[in-house]
Amino acid sequence: MPARLTGFLLLLVTAIGWALNWPAMKILLREWPPLFSRGVAGVAAAILLGVIATSVGENIRVPREWMPRLLLASATNVFAWMGFSTLSMKWLSVSEGALLVYTMPIWSMLLAWPIAKRKPSTAGFGALALGLAGVVVLLSAHGFDFDSDKFAGIAFALSAAVLFALGTVITHTPMPIPPISLVAWQVGIGCMPMVLLGWFIEHPSFSALHADGWAVLIYMSLVPMAVCYLAWFATLRRLPADIASIGMLLVPIMGIVAAALSLGEPLGMREAVDAFGCRHRDASKTSGIKLKSGGNIYTRP
Template sequence: MNEAKASTGAVIALGVTVVIWAFSWIVMKLVLQYAGPFDFSALRYSIGAVLLFVVLLVMRRPLAPPPLPATIVTGLAQTAAFQGLGQFALTAGGTGHVVLLAYAMPFWAVLLAWLLLGERPSRRHWIGLALAAIGLTCVIAPWHGLGNPVSTLFALIGGMCWALGTVTSKQMFQRHQPDPLTFTAWQMAFGAAGLGVVALLVPQRTIEWSPAFIAGLAYSVILATSLAWTLWLLVVRRLPTAVASVSSLAVPVLSVLMAWVVLQEKPAPSEWLGMGFIVAGLLAVSGVRLRRT
């Protein structure tokens, strides 16, 4: 019963995370009117880390860092590299395409989990991955070109780095069972430090502290960073890597739809077809988990 409740809670956490992150990409695109990509990312995660440490103090949760090597790798991979490269990719690429390229993460995560964690994908997982791969191919439409090659490359590398961070997080929970909130705070702090170094070295536009920028920063810090990353680590802890990773593909689907409404980036027919395949892939993978609980 407790295991079933934990699984149900993880599924709910995954759903909330998907919605928050989907809109986060719209916010990330909009704030580029007021700040450089690395300045914004460094601010976002520095404030987010401080906020999480305050929460740890208030809740009297453990403050000691988890084992440092895996914590640092996770922070540099899924916080610094994924978020920094993704934000930079948005400076030259459309929101929908950048999100979909970055969310090729599940393909890399399943492979890395197989190699590093011994989580061999089941037949259902492979079917879900295949359907999702077809969907991403339709949405990206490489036969029409991949747009700005720098944006495309950075988005793909960012997705690979997130996959590495997802697997190292899973490994951390399997071996050391750290407090999720403590682990989130420390990996975020290391990631923010990495982003801060990049922000100092890369020339960018001066930050315009407008109400719109402050609102975007607040959404990114409180919801998309502090809350959503904590929920994501809970999902990674309680669900198989393949299920968590492939289910996260719902984020780019929602982001494409939100970009249509907010940014007037209307999906092409091939994108609608691709999103249909992605949903089919999600159902295939989710079906495995539902029967196990």
């Protein structure tokens, strides 16, 4: 099979796996608290990825001088991104949470201007305006009349997007760590605090997790955090980074559709308008940040 076609198939596998993770999180939150559930899935995936990295001959050792960079990337691109986005699902629908979280290209472009001295182009300003308009459309469903719970969900979703964008801008230089090992370290370091915080703050009950909850937990560990990352790095070896990143903009769209079909969440004009705007917010073009298989985790489920 030609490398380009293989890359598109792997990209599709990645997008579908990450998209289905959004309604899966909503199901799991019915039985387990957000931080603990996402942390357990992440730590399990990190162990699996570490075993895979070792089996394919990667060197999993992290040079001492790169440890601060690894910790920063894990904090912004995993702990904040995964933890805050999962917390937002307690108060938001999948469509609201996914579309707000995937505003990170907007914040990447804005933060890259003062930090990396990358002034947006005319097209970039147009994409910024379109993206912000989509956020306004999404949040105006109830006339901007938010209760405290709704506001907390919006705050966590936007915090996940902004912190992920900040981490992308600050740590965009690739680290000299093999790709699978890098993902294993970042996911493990970023998710372990979720497990500890969840255990002491959320007080999870193992007996509360039923068959469907266990199925979702296993799916989150194996597919979005393990299989999809392996497929993602394989995609980057076969397709240009800008094409791969554009393909990832399918994730919130497919996640909204999956939530409508599986959870009965609304799928109307408001979600469609904002999803259309989401397709035009491409971080790799507006902020000048390139995706590299040896760099940080730049796109997350």
